[in-house]
Structures are given as C-alpha cells and as structure tokens.
Amino acid sequence: MLVARPCTSMGGILVQLYLWEDVKIDLKKVAQKLKERGYQVKTLIPGIMLIAVIDGFNVSVYPSGKIIIKDLKDTKEGERIARIIYELAGVRVED
Template sequence: MIISKPCTTMKGVIVQPYSWEREVTVDLKKTAECLRNNGYEVRSVIPKMLAIAVIDGYETSIYPSGKIIVKELTDIEMGKEIAKKIIECAGLSELLDG
C-alpha cells in the first residue's frame, strides 16, 4: 500500500510505500539507474541517504525508507502517479496493489 499526504513544510506531497509483512527499503543507486534508463533526470545520489530526480517536471527526493517527497506539487493523486514510477524502479511494485 502507499500512503500519501500533503507536505506543508516543503509545499509538496509525501508518498510512503508501506508493507505489513516486511521492512521497506530502497537501493538508491539501482533506483536512480532505472529512472535514468526510463528517461528521467537524476540530479544526485548520496547512497544510503538521498536521491534527487526530476519526474514529469517535478523534483523528487527519494529516501532509503521508501519515502518520496514530490516538491512544489499539491495534487495528491498526481503525487501518487509520480511516486509509482519510482516505486516500480525500486522493485517494490507489489506494494502498489494494497
């Protein structure tokens, strides 16, 4: 399942993939490589800390916990759609079904 809510401090949308069965972790290097291969701009990757990518014109921060912040966006549904692209690249597609 994914949980989505407005981020008032950064004026954006926070999306968090969640699983009852296991801890959600994201390999930032592999996720960034997949995003690049899919044509998205990856601005930086700090392993085990943060990756920054531009997806559909929005800068996103991606964390090892799976938390994604889509900056300068207020539409929660659009934030979920952008996050799904990241979640798929992270190899966590099964979390989209819940």
C-alpha cells in the same frame, strides 16, 4: 498501502508506503533505471537520498520508501509519480 498527503513543511506531497515488511530501496539501482527511462537524476547520495526530476517535479527518494515531490499539490499525481519509483525499485504496491 500507499498514502499521499500534503507536506506543508516541504511544500509538496509526501508519499509513504505502509507494508507488513520493511521497505529498503536501493537508490543506486533506482537512479540507474531512472536515467535509462530518460529522467534526470540531480543528486545521488547512496544509502541516504536520491533527487530526480520526474515530469517537471523535483522528487526526493529515501531508502525507507519515503518520497517527497516538491511543488506538487495533487495527491493523485503524487501517487502516480511514486508508483514509478516503487516499480523501478521492485517494490510491489497494492491498490
């Protein structure tokens, strides 16, 4: 299950996956695939954090599957952006 909610401390939308199995995102792989699709990768600290720009928003991605989209207020748009990340990571998200 994909849950997007406002994150007041970070000033954006927090998206998290709740699945039966643990999620482990390969940030290096996702960064490479984002670049291939024309997205800007600002910071990559393997195993810790990836920061990319997707559709004008700074998106922080963590190996646990947590995603924070800065300065975004629309949870549905947050879900859409998160699905891009999860798709590139090979994580199947059920509707």
